[in-house]
Amino acid sequence: MYWNKRIETMSRDELMYIQNERLQKMLRRIYHNVPFYRSQFQSVDLAPEDITEISDLSKLPFTTKQDLRDSYPYGLFAAPLSEIVRIHASSGTTGKPTVVGYTREDISNWAELCARAFVAAGADSNSVVQVSYGYGLFTGGLGIHYGAEKLGASVIPMSGGNTERQIMLMKDFHSTLLACTPSYAIYLAEAIEQYGIDPGEIKLKSGIFGAEPWSENMRKKIEERLHISAHDIYGLSEIMGPGVAIECQCKNGMHIWEDHFLPEIIDPNTLEPLPYGAPGELVFTTLTKEGIPVLRYRTRDLSVLHKEVCECGRTHVRMERVSGRSDDMLIIRGVNVFPSQIESVLMEFGNVEPHYLLIVTREGTLDNLEIQIELSEELFSDRISNLEELERKIKQKIHSVLQISAKIRLVEPKSIPRSEGKAKRVIDKRNLQGE
Amino acid sequence: MIKQVSVFLENKKGRLSEALEILHKNDINLRSLTIAETTDYGILRLIPNKPEQAAEKLKEAGFVVNQTKVLAIEVNDSPGSMLTVIKGLSMSDIDIEYSYCCLPVHEHKVVIILKVSDSEKAIELLRQSSCAKLIEAEAFA
Numbered sequence: 001m002y003w004n005k006r007i008e009t010m011s012r013d014e015l016m017y018i019q020n021e022r023l024q025k026m027l028r029r030i031y032h033n034v035p036f037y038r039s040q041f042q043s044v045d046l047a048p049e050d051i052t053e054i055s056d057l058s059k060l061p062f063t064t065k066q067d068l069r070d071s072y073p074y075g076l077f078a079a080p081l082s083e084i085v086r087i088h089a090s091s092g093t094t095g096k097p098t099v100v101g102y103t104r105e106d107i108s109n110w111a112e113l114c115a116r117a118f119v120a121a122g123a124d125s126n127s128v129v130q131v132s133y134g135y136g137l138f139t140g141g142l143g144i145h146y147g148a149e150k151l152g153a154s155v156i157p158m159s160g161g162n163t164e165r166q167i168m169l170m171k172d173f174h175s176t177l178l179a180c181t182p183s184y185a186i187y188l189a190e191a192i193e194q195y196g197i198d199p200g201e202i203k204l205k206s207g208i209f210g211a212e213p214w215s216e217n218m219r220k221k222i223e224e225r226l227h228i229s230a231h232d233i234y235g236l237s238e239i240m241g242p243g244v245a246i247e248c249q250c251k252n253g254m255h256i257w258e259d260h261f262l263p264e265i266i267d268p269n270t271l272e273p274l275p276y277g278a279p280g281e282l283v284f285t286t287l288t289k290e291g292i293p294v295l296r297y298r299t300r301d302l303s304v305l306h307k308e309v310c311e312c313g314r315t316h317v318r319m320e321r322v323s324g325r326s327d328d329m330l331i332i333r334g335v336n337v338f339p340s341q342i343e344s345v346l347m348e349f350g351n352v353e354p355h356y357l358l359i360v361t362r363e364g365t366l367d368n369l370e371i372q373i374e375l376s377e378e379l380f381s382d383r384i385s386n387l388e389e390l391e392r393k394i395k396q397k398i399h400s401v402l403q404i405s406a407k408i409r410l411v412e413p414k415s416i417p418r419s420e421g422k423a424k425r426v427i428d429k430r431n432l433q434g435e
Numbered sequence: 436m437i438k439q440v441s442v443f444l445e446n447k448k449g450r451l452s453e454a455l456e457i458l459h460k461n462d463i464n465l466r467s468l469t470i471a472e473t474t475d476y477g478i479l480r481l482i483p484n485k486p487e488q489a490a491e492k493l494k495e496a497g498f499v500v501n502q503t504k505v506l507a508i509e510v511n512d513s514p515g516s517m518l519t520v521i522k523g524l525s526m527s528d529i530d531i532e533y534s535y536c537c538l539p540v541h542e543h544k545v546v547i548i549l550k551v552s553d554s555e556k557a558i559e560l561l562r563q564s565s566c567a568k569l570i571e572a573e574a575f576a
Contacts, residue, residue, distance in 0.1 A: 178529055191457045375443050376500050382441035382503045382550070383532060384471050384476060414497050 022287035101291035114147020117246035132180035139241030182214035189225035254320030268326035283364035330372030339425040438486035443499040467537040507570040
């Protein structure tokens, strides 16, 4: 089952031909429309004409999230605002959010790719799609929504939260496909059991889950408890949003839609491109984006690419489940968390050089964050109530910055292990790969 | 007023004995020791005979330490003597933040440590009191 059989199953040669052609056009577009990219070309003494085949791409510099932040809000847009029909922004946890804009054509392509994803996950025009991703600036809700509409499915734009209502409508509207984060899927499954609903009343057949890391074990749990086929979906707003890649029925990696995106795997240390089959950091170049095309964008997500044709017949390259990050970013309950953010909060509390440790655990399906903070003399008091007040204030501030609740734990000085050079700031005990 | 040395202690095996070891090595004697605790940590409150030195040595060993001035009062070792003092403070709107006992200085007397919301006012009040006597630091040296 395909949404666009010709493209989804075209030969690698034909795909590369399309990629090359689109790449030329894209490079010219950013060179002429975006001063940042022009200077990127100039920094390596190249012009778009010098890139004649895909392998030449590695001569060009990378783009990073910081570049997007530095260009806030519209600096990297390659289309005038008169052509931009939609703006999304990332959670923007460290100060300014990263802003992305879409032209009408971009929205249409995005819907096309999400429609392909839905079909790969077993949906068709008879499907009733319950979108429980957040709607709004976050790309999850609206991105998926347009794809489901393009497919011709009946879309229920639920957005996140309000679990009781989610389940009532799921039952009454006969939802057949659920789209949300994997942890929310488990939460819903538990709630359904708690309410004592007869599984026969829930008509779900499949689900597409993404926006946070999850494991094979979690897939099993979701599939068993909701009696569905669970599919991993990959995307990031800088590239497009959800639907950059999707797992087909074979569940043997996610197909990256290569007629729109050019993936590379690089060694995050040497920055050298790596061959298929080698683990490294995913890098994307968009091929058709008009609003905000990106050149060699470093996702920081670690994965492996496989180009062998899939049993499903799709020829588009498969990426393995994201195994981790090449920077110190954590994803906790779907929220991007950088240790530096915690650090700046602690500095507000008079800690000049805060020593802290983030410990992430997963209890059942919920991520828990504990922040251990070495107590300094300035913060110490002979009264428990003062220390408890300090903990409460730090907790509140962390919540207002990150929108997640953390347990604050004061510890003695020097009790957090120091290592040469970079301090170890994070202990992630979630064991997302091995569980 | 006398000096109390407070030490932050994580609830970890051996921490209290490490702190006491340091005091012992430096020949510091304690008049009182109490711990206020939560699930994760405790505050060890000490009345040492040499508070400055105790604080310094504990800091050197990496403990988080602070010094607080508290009141030490002597009352009769008899029912109701503490009540009279507390009532007096309470009637003058002085709050007691915490309190604990201390080794006595004189026979048939008890020394109580008080941390109050307004020390100056409390001192003034206690000076006029017939049933309580303020103890100065020298008594512990």
